Amino acid sequence: MTPTLKPDTTLAxxxxxxxxxxxxxGLISSDWPADRILVSDPSGSQRDFLQTQFNVSCFADNCQCVETADIVILAVKPQRxxxxxxxxxxxxxxxRPLLISIAAGIRSTTIAHWVGGALPIVRVMPNxxxxVNCGVSGLMANPLASDQQKRDSEQIMRAVGEVVWVNSDEDIDTVTGISGSGPAYFFKLMESMVQAGIDHGLDGPTARILALQTALGAARLALDSEHGPAELRRQVTSPGGTTEAAIRTMENLNIDAAFSSGINAAIVKSDDLAKTLGEM
Ligand SMILES: NC(=O)c1ccc[n+]([C@@H]2O[C@H](COP(=O)([O-])OP(=O)(O)OC[C@H]3O[C@@H](n4cnc5c(N)ncnc54)[C@H](OP(=O)(O)O)[C@@H]3O)[C@@H](O)[C@H]2O)c1
Structure with a gap:
Protein backbone atom coordinates (compact mmCIF):
# COMPACT_ATOMS: atom_id res chain seq x y z
CA MET A 1 0.00 0.00 0.00
CA THR A 2 1.23 3.53 -0.74
CA PRO A 3 1.58 6.04 2.11
CA THR A 4 -1.41 8.36 2.10
CA LEU A 5 -1.67 9.89 5.57
CA LYS A 6 -2.53 13.53 4.96
CA PRO A 7 -0.20 15.93 6.81
CA ASP A 8 -3.16 17.59 8.51
CA THR A 9 -4.33 14.30 10.07
CA THR A 10 -4.34 14.52 13.86
CA LEU A 11 -3.24 11.41 15.76
CA ALA A 12 -4.16 11.00 19.42
CA GLY A 26 9.19 6.32 14.46
CA LEU A 27 6.63 8.80 13.13
CA ILE A 28 8.74 11.81 14.08
CA SER A 29 11.84 10.33 12.45
CA SER A 30 9.80 9.75 9.30
CA ASP A 31 8.99 13.50 9.36
CA TRP A 32 5.50 13.29 10.79
CA PRO A 33 4.76 16.80 12.22
CA ALA A 34 4.97 16.79 16.04
CA ASP A 35 2.13 19.33 16.27
CA ARG A 36 -0.20 16.71 14.78
CA ILE A 37 0.49 14.22 17.58
CA LEU A 38 -1.41 14.39 20.87
CA VAL A 39 -0.89 12.05 23.81
CA SER A 40 -2.79 11.48 27.03
CA ASP A 41 -1.31 9.68 30.02
CA PRO A 42 -2.07 9.86 33.75
CA SER A 43 1.61 10.08 34.64
CA GLY A 44 3.09 13.59 34.78
CA SER A 45 6.63 12.27 34.32
CA GLN A 46 5.56 10.29 31.25
CA ARG A 47 3.95 13.42 29.78
CA ASP A 48 7.01 15.56 30.55
CA PHE A 49 9.26 13.01 28.90
CA LEU A 50 7.16 12.85 25.71
CA GLN A 51 6.85 16.63 25.56
CA THR A 52 10.60 17.16 25.96
CA GLN A 53 11.72 14.29 23.75
CA PHE A 54 9.32 14.77 20.84
CA ASN A 55 7.69 18.18 21.33
CA VAL A 56 4.22 16.60 21.12
CA SER A 57 1.20 17.94 23.03
CA CYS A 58 0.38 15.99 26.16
CA PHE A 59 -2.79 15.83 28.23
CA ALA A 60 -3.80 14.38 31.57
CA ASP A 61 -7.38 14.28 30.32
CA ASN A 62 -8.17 11.62 27.70
CA CYS A 63 -11.25 13.48 26.38
CA GLN A 64 -9.29 16.64 25.70
CA CYS A 65 -6.70 14.59 23.86
CA VAL A 66 -9.06 12.79 21.47
CA GLU A 67 -11.71 15.45 20.80
CA THR A 68 -9.99 16.81 17.65
CA ALA A 69 -8.40 13.53 16.55
CA ASP A 70 -8.91 11.85 13.17
CA ILE A 71 -7.18 8.70 14.40
CA VAL A 72 -7.12 7.50 18.02
CA ILE A 73 -4.42 4.99 18.92
CA LEU A 74 -5.29 2.96 22.00
CA ALA A 75 -1.97 2.19 23.67
CA VAL A 76 -2.91 1.29 27.25
CA LYS A 77 -2.48 -2.12 28.86
CA PRO A 78 -5.33 -4.51 27.99
CA GLN A 79 -6.64 -4.43 31.58
CA ARG A 80 -7.04 -0.62 31.31
CA ARG A 96 -16.20 8.80 14.84
CA PRO A 97 -12.42 8.71 14.32
CA LEU A 98 -10.55 5.61 13.23
CA LEU A 99 -9.63 3.57 16.33
CA ILE A 100 -6.34 1.70 16.19
CA SER A 101 -5.89 -0.66 19.13
CA ILE A 102 -2.52 -2.16 19.94
CA ALA A 103 -3.83 -3.73 23.17
CA ALA A 104 -2.96 -7.43 23.19
CA GLY A 105 -5.85 -9.85 23.48
CA ILE A 106 -8.81 -7.49 23.12
CA ARG A 107 -10.90 -8.40 20.10
CA SER A 108 -12.21 -5.73 17.70
CA THR A 109 -15.75 -6.89 18.47
CA THR A 110 -15.11 -6.35 22.21
CA ILE A 111 -13.79 -2.83 21.52
CA ALA A 112 -16.87 -2.03 19.42
CA HIS A 113 -19.10 -3.38 22.21
CA TRP A 114 -17.29 -1.31 24.87
CA VAL A 115 -17.50 1.88 22.78
CA GLY A 116 -21.18 1.19 22.21
CA GLY A 117 -21.26 2.65 18.70
CA ALA A 118 -20.27 1.62 15.19
CA LEU A 119 -16.72 2.87 14.62
CA PRO A 120 -13.99 1.89 12.18
CA ILE A 121 -11.46 -0.22 14.11
CA VAL A 122 -8.07 -1.59 13.15
CA ARG A 123 -6.57 -4.04 15.60
CA VAL A 124 -2.82 -4.39 15.67
CA MET A 125 -0.54 -7.00 17.21
CA PRO A 126 2.95 -5.48 17.34
CA ASN A 127 6.02 -7.07 18.94
CA VAL A 132 14.15 -0.62 18.21
CA ASN A 133 12.21 0.06 14.97
CA CYS A 134 12.59 -3.54 13.91
CA GLY A 135 9.16 -4.89 14.75
CA VAL A 136 6.54 -6.69 12.75
CA SER A 137 2.85 -6.03 13.26
CA GLY A 138 -0.19 -8.03 12.23
CA LEU A 139 -3.19 -5.84 11.40
CA MET A 140 -6.89 -6.63 10.92
CA ALA A 141 -9.69 -4.22 10.17
CA ASN A 142 -13.38 -4.37 11.00
CA PRO A 143 -15.84 -3.92 8.11
CA LEU A 144 -16.33 -0.22 8.89
CA ALA A 145 -12.69 0.69 8.23
CA SER A 146 -12.26 2.23 4.76
CA ASP A 147 -9.37 1.43 2.42
CA GLN A 148 -7.94 4.87 3.20
CA GLN A 149 -8.09 4.14 6.94
CA LYS A 150 -6.37 0.79 6.39
CA ARG A 151 -3.60 2.53 4.45
CA ASP A 152 -3.27 5.12 7.23
CA SER A 153 -3.00 2.39 9.88
CA GLU A 154 -0.39 0.59 7.85
CA GLN A 155 1.64 3.76 7.44
CA ILE A 156 1.56 4.42 11.19
CA MET A 157 2.72 0.90 12.09
CA ARG A 158 5.41 0.97 9.36
CA ALA A 159 7.07 3.67 11.50
CA VAL A 160 8.28 0.82 13.77
CA GLY A 161 8.79 -2.06 11.33
CA GLU A 162 7.09 -4.37 8.88
CA VAL A 163 3.36 -4.83 8.55
CA VAL A 164 1.16 -7.74 7.45
CA TRP A 165 -2.62 -7.84 7.07
CA VAL A 166 -4.73 -10.70 8.33
CA ASN A 167 -8.46 -11.29 8.05
CA SER A 168 -9.87 -11.88 11.51
CA ASP A 169 -9.41 -11.65 15.27
CA GLU A 170 -8.65 -15.40 15.19
CA ASP A 171 -5.80 -14.68 12.78
CA ILE A 172 -4.49 -12.14 15.30
CA ASP A 173 -4.27 -15.03 17.82
CA THR A 174 -2.02 -16.77 15.30
CA VAL A 175 0.05 -13.61 14.78
CA THR A 176 0.41 -13.49 18.57
CA GLY A 177 1.72 -17.08 18.60
CA ILE A 178 4.21 -16.45 15.78
CA SER A 179 5.54 -12.88 16.04
CA GLY A 180 3.93 -11.42 19.19
CA SER A 181 5.47 -14.05 21.45
CA GLY A 182 8.14 -14.88 18.85
CA PRO A 183 10.97 -12.70 20.16
CA ALA A 184 10.99 -14.89 23.30
CA TYR A 185 11.49 -18.06 21.21
CA PHE A 186 14.59 -16.53 19.68
CA PHE A 187 15.80 -15.28 23.08
CA LYS A 188 15.38 -18.84 24.38
CA LEU A 189 17.45 -20.17 21.49
CA MET A 190 20.12 -17.51 22.07
CA GLU A 191 20.12 -18.39 25.78
CA SER A 192 20.80 -22.06 24.95
CA MET A 193 23.55 -21.17 22.49
CA VAL A 194 25.26 -18.81 24.94
CA GLN A 195 25.08 -21.46 27.67
CA ALA A 196 26.51 -24.13 25.34
CA GLY A 197 29.43 -21.84 24.53
CA ILE A 198 30.08 -21.27 28.24
CA ASP A 199 29.74 -25.02 29.00
CA HIS A 200 32.44 -25.64 26.40
CA GLY A 201 34.85 -23.15 27.93
CA LEU A 202 34.15 -19.76 26.32
CA ASP A 203 33.73 -16.71 28.52
CA GLY A 204 30.21 -15.19 28.74
CA PRO A 205 30.74 -12.08 26.57
CA THR A 206 32.40 -14.14 23.83
CA ALA A 207 29.60 -16.73 23.83
CA ARG A 208 27.02 -13.90 23.84
CA ILE A 209 28.38 -12.06 20.82
CA LEU A 210 28.77 -15.32 18.89
CA ALA A 211 25.14 -16.31 19.54
CA LEU A 212 23.53 -12.88 19.09
CA GLN A 213 25.44 -11.87 15.98
CA THR A 214 24.65 -15.27 14.47
CA ALA A 215 20.93 -14.69 15.13
CA LEU A 216 21.08 -11.23 13.53
CA GLY A 217 23.14 -12.46 10.57
CA ALA A 218 20.86 -15.45 9.93
CA ALA A 219 17.76 -13.19 9.96
CA ARG A 220 19.40 -10.69 7.58
CA LEU A 221 20.56 -13.43 5.27
CA ALA A 222 17.09 -15.01 5.22
CA LEU A 223 15.39 -11.64 4.60
CA ASP A 224 17.78 -10.79 1.74
CA SER A 225 17.70 -14.23 0.13
CA GLU A 226 15.38 -15.40 -2.62
CA HIS A 227 15.35 -18.82 -0.86
CA GLY A 228 13.23 -19.85 2.11
CA PRO A 229 14.71 -20.88 5.50
CA ALA A 230 14.55 -24.62 4.67
CA GLU A 231 16.68 -24.17 1.52
CA LEU A 232 19.13 -21.86 3.33
CA ARG A 233 19.53 -24.52 6.02
CA ARG A 234 20.17 -27.18 3.37
CA GLN A 235 22.77 -24.93 1.76
CA VAL A 236 24.82 -24.70 4.98
CA THR A 237 24.41 -28.39 5.88
CA SER A 238 27.17 -30.36 4.16
CA PRO A 239 26.73 -34.15 4.27
CA GLY A 240 28.77 -35.60 7.11
CA GLY A 241 29.60 -32.13 8.49
CA THR A 242 29.17 -30.36 11.83
CA THR A 243 25.88 -28.62 11.02
CA GLU A 244 24.36 -31.90 9.88
CA ALA A 245 25.43 -33.54 13.16
CA ALA A 246 23.74 -30.74 15.13
CA ILE A 247 20.52 -30.64 13.10
CA ARG A 248 20.16 -34.45 13.08
CA THR A 249 20.56 -34.55 16.87
CA MET A 250 18.00 -31.75 17.32
CA GLU A 251 15.54 -33.46 14.95
CA ASN A 252 15.97 -36.77 16.80
CA LEU A 253 14.99 -34.87 19.96
CA ASN A 254 11.91 -33.61 18.09
CA ILE A 255 12.73 -29.92 17.88
CA ASP A 256 10.00 -29.43 15.23
CA ALA A 257 7.34 -30.86 17.54
CA ALA A 258 8.60 -28.70 20.42
CA PHE A 259 8.26 -25.52 18.33
CA SER A 260 4.94 -26.43 16.80
CA SER A 261 3.39 -27.44 20.16
CA GLY A 262 4.80 -24.34 21.85
CA ILE A 263 3.37 -22.02 19.19
CA ASN A 264 0.04 -23.82 19.34
CA ALA A 265 -0.03 -23.31 23.14
CA ALA A 266 0.52 -19.56 22.63
CA ILE A 267 -2.33 -19.37 20.07
CA VAL A 268 -4.72 -21.26 22.38
CA LYS A 269 -3.71 -19.01 25.30
CA SER A 270 -4.30 -15.89 23.20
CA ASP A 271 -7.85 -17.08 22.45
CA ASP A 272 -8.43 -17.87 26.18
CA LEU A 273 -7.14 -14.43 27.23
CA ALA A 274 -9.30 -12.68 24.63
CA LYS A 275 -12.38 -14.45 26.04
CA THR A 276 -11.46 -13.58 29.65
CA LEU A 277 -10.55 -9.96 28.87
CA GLY A 278 -13.71 -9.55 26.78
CA GLU A 279 -15.80 -10.42 29.84
CA MET A 280 -14.35 -7.62 31.99
N1 LIG B 1 5.45 -3.49 24.84
C1 LIG B 1 5.31 -4.38 23.86
O1 LIG B 1 6.26 -4.89 23.33
C2 LIG B 1 3.97 -4.75 23.32
C3 LIG B 1 3.87 -5.74 22.34
C4 LIG B 1 2.61 -6.05 21.84
C5 LIG B 1 1.49 -5.36 22.29
N2 LIG B 1 1.64 -4.40 23.24
C6 LIG B 1 0.45 -3.70 23.71
O2 LIG B 1 0.68 -2.32 23.71
C7 LIG B 1 -0.08 -1.74 24.76
C8 LIG B 1 0.81 -0.77 25.51
O3 LIG B 1 1.92 -1.51 26.06
P1 LIG B 1 3.15 -0.75 26.70
O4 LIG B 1 4.22 -1.74 26.87
O5 LIG B 1 3.40 0.52 25.94
O6 LIG B 1 2.50 -0.39 28.14
P2 LIG B 1 2.94 0.75 29.15
O7 LIG B 1 4.37 1.10 28.97
O8 LIG B 1 2.44 0.35 30.50
O9 LIG B 1 2.09 2.02 28.67
C9 LIG B 1 0.74 2.21 28.92
C10 LIG B 1 0.56 3.63 29.43
O10 LIG B 1 -0.84 3.91 29.52
C11 LIG B 1 -1.08 4.64 30.71
N3 LIG B 1 -2.47 4.50 31.13
C12 LIG B 1 -3.02 3.62 32.01
N4 LIG B 1 -4.34 3.81 32.10
C13 LIG B 1 -4.65 4.82 31.25
C14 LIG B 1 -5.86 5.46 30.89
N5 LIG B 1 -7.05 5.11 31.42
N6 LIG B 1 -5.80 6.46 29.99
C15 LIG B 1 -4.63 6.85 29.43
N7 LIG B 1 -3.45 6.26 29.73
C16 LIG B 1 -3.45 5.26 30.62
C17 LIG B 1 -0.12 4.01 31.68
O11 LIG B 1 0.06 4.83 32.80
P3 LIG B 1 0.38 4.12 34.25
O12 LIG B 1 1.65 3.37 34.04
O13 LIG B 1 0.47 5.27 35.17
O14 LIG B 1 -0.78 3.18 34.50
C18 LIG B 1 1.14 3.87 30.83
O15 LIG B 1 1.91 5.06 30.83
C19 LIG B 1 -0.57 -2.89 25.65
O16 LIG B 1 -1.96 -3.06 25.49
C20 LIG B 1 0.16 -4.10 25.16
O17 LIG B 1 -0.68 -5.24 25.18
C21 LIG B 1 2.85 -4.08 23.76
Missing amino acids: FVGGGNMARSIIG LKQALDSIRNPLIAR TPAL
Whole structure:
Protein backbone atom coordinates (compact mmCIF):
# COMPACT_ATOMS: atom_id res chain seq x y z
CA MET A 1 0.00 0.00 0.00
CA THR A 2 1.23 3.53 -0.74
CA PRO A 3 1.58 6.04 2.11
CA THR A 4 -1.41 8.36 2.10
CA LEU A 5 -1.67 9.89 5.57
CA LYS A 6 -2.53 13.53 4.96
CA PRO A 7 -0.20 15.93 6.81
CA ASP A 8 -3.16 17.59 8.51
CA THR A 9 -4.33 14.30 10.07
CA THR A 10 -4.34 14.52 13.86
CA LEU A 11 -3.24 11.41 15.76
CA ALA A 12 -4.16 11.00 19.42
CA PHE A 13 -2.45 8.37 21.56
CA VAL A 14 -4.35 7.26 24.64
CA GLY A 15 -1.55 5.90 26.84
CA GLY A 16 1.98 7.22 26.43
CA GLY A 17 4.07 4.22 27.57
CA ASN A 18 6.72 2.13 25.82
CA MET A 19 4.81 1.21 22.70
CA ALA A 20 3.31 4.68 22.13
CA ARG A 21 6.76 6.17 22.64
CA SER A 22 8.27 3.87 19.98
CA ILE A 23 5.56 4.60 17.45
CA ILE A 24 5.76 8.35 18.10
CA GLY A 25 9.57 8.19 17.76
CA GLY A 26 9.19 6.32 14.46
CA LEU A 27 6.63 8.80 13.13
CA ILE A 28 8.74 11.81 14.08
CA SER A 29 11.84 10.33 12.45
CA SER A 30 9.80 9.75 9.30
CA ASP A 31 8.99 13.50 9.36
CA TRP A 32 5.50 13.29 10.79
CA PRO A 33 4.76 16.80 12.22
CA ALA A 34 4.97 16.79 16.04
CA ASP A 35 2.13 19.33 16.27
CA ARG A 36 -0.20 16.71 14.78
CA ILE A 37 0.49 14.22 17.58
CA LEU A 38 -1.41 14.39 20.87
CA VAL A 39 -0.89 12.05 23.81
CA SER A 40 -2.79 11.48 27.03
CA ASP A 41 -1.31 9.68 30.02
CA PRO A 42 -2.07 9.86 33.75
CA SER A 43 1.61 10.08 34.64
CA GLY A 44 3.09 13.59 34.78
CA SER A 45 6.63 12.27 34.32
CA GLN A 46 5.56 10.29 31.25
CA ARG A 47 3.95 13.42 29.78
CA ASP A 48 7.01 15.56 30.55
CA PHE A 49 9.26 13.01 28.90
CA LEU A 50 7.16 12.85 25.71
CA GLN A 51 6.85 16.63 25.56
CA THR A 52 10.60 17.16 25.96
CA GLN A 53 11.72 14.29 23.75
CA PHE A 54 9.32 14.77 20.84
CA ASN A 55 7.69 18.18 21.33
CA VAL A 56 4.22 16.60 21.12
CA SER A 57 1.20 17.94 23.03
CA CYS A 58 0.38 15.99 26.16
CA PHE A 59 -2.79 15.83 28.23
CA ALA A 60 -3.80 14.38 31.57
CA ASP A 61 -7.38 14.28 30.32
CA ASN A 62 -8.17 11.62 27.70
CA CYS A 63 -11.25 13.48 26.38
CA GLN A 64 -9.29 16.64 25.70
CA CYS A 65 -6.70 14.59 23.86
CA VAL A 66 -9.06 12.79 21.47
CA GLU A 67 -11.71 15.45 20.80
CA THR A 68 -9.99 16.81 17.65
CA ALA A 69 -8.40 13.53 16.55
CA ASP A 70 -8.91 11.85 13.17
CA ILE A 71 -7.18 8.70 14.40
CA VAL A 72 -7.12 7.50 18.02
CA ILE A 73 -4.42 4.99 18.92
CA LEU A 74 -5.29 2.96 22.00
CA ALA A 75 -1.97 2.19 23.67
CA VAL A 76 -2.91 1.29 27.25
CA LYS A 77 -2.48 -2.12 28.86
CA PRO A 78 -5.33 -4.51 27.99
CA GLN A 79 -6.64 -4.43 31.58
CA ARG A 80 -7.04 -0.62 31.31
CA LEU A 81 -8.67 -0.48 27.89
CA LYS A 82 -12.29 -0.62 29.03
CA GLN A 83 -11.71 2.17 31.53
CA ALA A 84 -9.89 4.26 28.89
CA LEU A 85 -12.71 3.75 26.36
CA ASP A 86 -15.30 4.68 28.98
CA SER A 87 -13.47 7.98 29.45
CA ILE A 88 -13.55 8.91 25.74
CA ARG A 89 -16.88 7.42 24.64
CA ASN A 90 -18.62 10.80 24.08
CA PRO A 91 -15.99 12.36 21.76
CA LEU A 92 -15.62 9.01 19.97
CA ILE A 93 -19.33 8.76 19.24
CA ALA A 94 -19.50 12.44 18.28
CA ARG A 95 -16.48 12.45 15.94
CA ARG A 96 -16.20 8.80 14.84
CA PRO A 97 -12.42 8.71 14.32
CA LEU A 98 -10.55 5.61 13.23
CA LEU A 99 -9.63 3.57 16.33
CA ILE A 100 -6.34 1.70 16.19
CA SER A 101 -5.89 -0.66 19.13
CA ILE A 102 -2.52 -2.16 19.94
CA ALA A 103 -3.83 -3.73 23.17
CA ALA A 104 -2.96 -7.43 23.19
CA GLY A 105 -5.85 -9.85 23.48
CA ILE A 106 -8.81 -7.49 23.12
CA ARG A 107 -10.90 -8.40 20.10
CA SER A 108 -12.21 -5.73 17.70
CA THR A 109 -15.75 -6.89 18.47
CA THR A 110 -15.11 -6.35 22.21
CA ILE A 111 -13.79 -2.83 21.52
CA ALA A 112 -16.87 -2.03 19.42
CA HIS A 113 -19.10 -3.38 22.21
CA TRP A 114 -17.29 -1.31 24.87
CA VAL A 115 -17.50 1.88 22.78
CA GLY A 116 -21.18 1.19 22.21
CA GLY A 117 -21.26 2.65 18.70
CA ALA A 118 -20.27 1.62 15.19
CA LEU A 119 -16.72 2.87 14.62
CA PRO A 120 -13.99 1.89 12.18
CA ILE A 121 -11.46 -0.22 14.11
CA VAL A 122 -8.07 -1.59 13.15
CA ARG A 123 -6.57 -4.04 15.60
CA VAL A 124 -2.82 -4.39 15.67
CA MET A 125 -0.54 -7.00 17.21
CA PRO A 126 2.95 -5.48 17.34
CA ASN A 127 6.02 -7.07 18.94
CA THR A 128 8.78 -5.82 21.21
CA PRO A 129 11.42 -5.25 18.49
CA ALA A 130 9.17 -2.27 17.58
CA LEU A 131 11.05 -0.62 20.47
CA VAL A 132 14.15 -0.62 18.21
CA ASN A 133 12.21 0.06 14.97
CA CYS A 134 12.59 -3.54 13.91
CA GLY A 135 9.16 -4.89 14.75
CA VAL A 136 6.54 -6.69 12.75
CA SER A 137 2.85 -6.03 13.26
CA GLY A 138 -0.19 -8.03 12.23
CA LEU A 139 -3.19 -5.84 11.40
CA MET A 140 -6.89 -6.63 10.92
CA ALA A 141 -9.69 -4.22 10.17
CA ASN A 142 -13.38 -4.37 11.00
CA PRO A 143 -15.84 -3.92 8.11
CA LEU A 144 -16.33 -0.22 8.89
CA ALA A 145 -12.69 0.69 8.23
CA SER A 146 -12.26 2.23 4.76
CA ASP A 147 -9.37 1.43 2.42
CA GLN A 148 -7.94 4.87 3.20
CA GLN A 149 -8.09 4.14 6.94
CA LYS A 150 -6.37 0.79 6.39
CA ARG A 151 -3.60 2.53 4.45
CA ASP A 152 -3.27 5.12 7.23
CA SER A 153 -3.00 2.39 9.88
CA GLU A 154 -0.39 0.59 7.85
CA GLN A 155 1.64 3.76 7.44
CA ILE A 156 1.56 4.42 11.19
CA MET A 157 2.72 0.90 12.09
CA ARG A 158 5.41 0.97 9.36
CA ALA A 159 7.07 3.67 11.50
CA VAL A 160 8.28 0.82 13.77
CA GLY A 161 8.79 -2.06 11.33
CA GLU A 162 7.09 -4.37 8.88
CA VAL A 163 3.36 -4.83 8.55
CA VAL A 164 1.16 -7.74 7.45
CA TRP A 165 -2.62 -7.84 7.07
CA VAL A 166 -4.73 -10.70 8.33
CA ASN A 167 -8.46 -11.29 8.05
CA SER A 168 -9.87 -11.88 11.51
CA ASP A 169 -9.41 -11.65 15.27
CA GLU A 170 -8.65 -15.40 15.19
CA ASP A 171 -5.80 -14.68 12.78
CA ILE A 172 -4.49 -12.14 15.30
CA ASP A 173 -4.27 -15.03 17.82
CA THR A 174 -2.02 -16.77 15.30
CA VAL A 175 0.05 -13.61 14.78
CA THR A 176 0.41 -13.49 18.57
CA GLY A 177 1.72 -17.08 18.60
CA ILE A 178 4.21 -16.45 15.78
CA SER A 179 5.54 -12.88 16.04
CA GLY A 180 3.93 -11.42 19.19
CA SER A 181 5.47 -14.05 21.45
CA GLY A 182 8.14 -14.88 18.85
CA PRO A 183 10.97 -12.70 20.16
CA ALA A 184 10.99 -14.89 23.30
CA TYR A 185 11.49 -18.06 21.21
CA PHE A 186 14.59 -16.53 19.68
CA PHE A 187 15.80 -15.28 23.08
CA LYS A 188 15.38 -18.84 24.38
CA LEU A 189 17.45 -20.17 21.49
CA MET A 190 20.12 -17.51 22.07
CA GLU A 191 20.12 -18.39 25.78
CA SER A 192 20.80 -22.06 24.95
CA MET A 193 23.55 -21.17 22.49
CA VAL A 194 25.26 -18.81 24.94
CA GLN A 195 25.08 -21.46 27.67
CA ALA A 196 26.51 -24.13 25.34
CA GLY A 197 29.43 -21.84 24.53
CA ILE A 198 30.08 -21.27 28.24
CA ASP A 199 29.74 -25.02 29.00
CA HIS A 200 32.44 -25.64 26.40
CA GLY A 201 34.85 -23.15 27.93
CA LEU A 202 34.15 -19.76 26.32
CA ASP A 203 33.73 -16.71 28.52
CA GLY A 204 30.21 -15.19 28.74
CA PRO A 205 30.74 -12.08 26.57
CA THR A 206 32.40 -14.14 23.83
CA ALA A 207 29.60 -16.73 23.83
CA ARG A 208 27.02 -13.90 23.84
CA ILE A 209 28.38 -12.06 20.82
CA LEU A 210 28.77 -15.32 18.89
CA ALA A 211 25.14 -16.31 19.54
CA LEU A 212 23.53 -12.88 19.09
CA GLN A 213 25.44 -11.87 15.98
CA THR A 214 24.65 -15.27 14.47
CA ALA A 215 20.93 -14.69 15.13
CA LEU A 216 21.08 -11.23 13.53
CA GLY A 217 23.14 -12.46 10.57
CA ALA A 218 20.86 -15.45 9.93
CA ALA A 219 17.76 -13.19 9.96
CA ARG A 220 19.40 -10.69 7.58
CA LEU A 221 20.56 -13.43 5.27
CA ALA A 222 17.09 -15.01 5.22
CA LEU A 223 15.39 -11.64 4.60
CA ASP A 224 17.78 -10.79 1.74
CA SER A 225 17.70 -14.23 0.13
CA GLU A 226 15.38 -15.40 -2.62
CA HIS A 227 15.35 -18.82 -0.86
CA GLY A 228 13.23 -19.85 2.11
CA PRO A 229 14.71 -20.88 5.50
CA ALA A 230 14.55 -24.62 4.67
CA GLU A 231 16.68 -24.17 1.52
CA LEU A 232 19.13 -21.86 3.33
CA ARG A 233 19.53 -24.52 6.02
CA ARG A 234 20.17 -27.18 3.37
CA GLN A 235 22.77 -24.93 1.76
CA VAL A 236 24.82 -24.70 4.98
CA THR A 237 24.41 -28.39 5.88
CA SER A 238 27.17 -30.36 4.16
CA PRO A 239 26.73 -34.15 4.27
CA GLY A 240 28.77 -35.60 7.11
CA GLY A 241 29.60 -32.13 8.49
CA THR A 242 29.17 -30.36 11.83
CA THR A 243 25.88 -28.62 11.02
CA GLU A 244 24.36 -31.90 9.88
CA ALA A 245 25.43 -33.54 13.16
CA ALA A 246 23.74 -30.74 15.13
CA ILE A 247 20.52 -30.64 13.10
CA ARG A 248 20.16 -34.45 13.08
CA THR A 249 20.56 -34.55 16.87
CA MET A 250 18.00 -31.75 17.32
CA GLU A 251 15.54 -33.46 14.95
CA ASN A 252 15.97 -36.77 16.80
CA LEU A 253 14.99 -34.87 19.96
CA ASN A 254 11.91 -33.61 18.09
CA ILE A 255 12.73 -29.92 17.88
CA ASP A 256 10.00 -29.43 15.23
CA ALA A 257 7.34 -30.86 17.54
CA ALA A 258 8.60 -28.70 20.42
CA PHE A 259 8.26 -25.52 18.33
CA SER A 260 4.94 -26.43 16.80
CA SER A 261 3.39 -27.44 20.16
CA GLY A 262 4.80 -24.34 21.85
CA ILE A 263 3.37 -22.02 19.19
CA ASN A 264 0.04 -23.82 19.34
CA ALA A 265 -0.03 -23.31 23.14
CA ALA A 266 0.52 -19.56 22.63
CA ILE A 267 -2.33 -19.37 20.07
CA VAL A 268 -4.72 -21.26 22.38
CA LYS A 269 -3.71 -19.01 25.30
CA SER A 270 -4.30 -15.89 23.20
CA ASP A 271 -7.85 -17.08 22.45
CA ASP A 272 -8.43 -17.87 26.18
CA LEU A 273 -7.14 -14.43 27.23
CA ALA A 274 -9.30 -12.68 24.63
CA LYS A 275 -12.38 -14.45 26.04
CA THR A 276 -11.46 -13.58 29.65
CA LEU A 277 -10.55 -9.96 28.87
CA GLY A 278 -13.71 -9.55 26.78
CA GLU A 279 -15.80 -10.42 29.84
CA MET A 280 -14.35 -7.62 31.99
N1 LIG B 1 5.45 -3.49 24.84
C1 LIG B 1 5.31 -4.38 23.86
O1 LIG B 1 6.26 -4.89 23.33
C2 LIG B 1 3.97 -4.75 23.32
C3 LIG B 1 3.87 -5.74 22.34
C4 LIG B 1 2.61 -6.05 21.84
C5 LIG B 1 1.49 -5.36 22.29
N2 LIG B 1 1.64 -4.40 23.24
C6 LIG B 1 0.45 -3.70 23.71
O2 LIG B 1 0.68 -2.32 23.71
C7 LIG B 1 -0.08 -1.74 24.76
C8 LIG B 1 0.81 -0.77 25.51
O3 LIG B 1 1.92 -1.51 26.06
P1 LIG B 1 3.15 -0.75 26.70
O4 LIG B 1 4.22 -1.74 26.87
O5 LIG B 1 3.40 0.52 25.94
O6 LIG B 1 2.50 -0.39 28.14
P2 LIG B 1 2.94 0.75 29.15
O7 LIG B 1 4.37 1.10 28.97
O8 LIG B 1 2.44 0.35 30.50
O9 LIG B 1 2.09 2.02 28.67
C9 LIG B 1 0.74 2.21 28.92
C10 LIG B 1 0.56 3.63 29.43
O10 LIG B 1 -0.84 3.91 29.52
C11 LIG B 1 -1.08 4.64 30.71
N3 LIG B 1 -2.47 4.50 31.13
C12 LIG B 1 -3.02 3.62 32.01
N4 LIG B 1 -4.34 3.81 32.10
C13 LIG B 1 -4.65 4.82 31.25
C14 LIG B 1 -5.86 5.46 30.89
N5 LIG B 1 -7.05 5.11 31.42
N6 LIG B 1 -5.80 6.46 29.99
C15 LIG B 1 -4.63 6.85 29.43
N7 LIG B 1 -3.45 6.26 29.73
C16 LIG B 1 -3.45 5.26 30.62
C17 LIG B 1 -0.12 4.01 31.68
O11 LIG B 1 0.06 4.83 32.80
P3 LIG B 1 0.38 4.12 34.25
O12 LIG B 1 1.65 3.37 34.04
O13 LIG B 1 0.47 5.27 35.17
O14 LIG B 1 -0.78 3.18 34.50
C18 LIG B 1 1.14 3.87 30.83
O15 LIG B 1 1.91 5.06 30.83
C19 LIG B 1 -0.57 -2.89 25.65
O16 LIG B 1 -1.96 -3.06 25.49
C20 LIG B 1 0.16 -4.10 25.16
O17 LIG B 1 -0.68 -5.24 25.18
C21 LIG B 1 2.85 -4.08 23.76
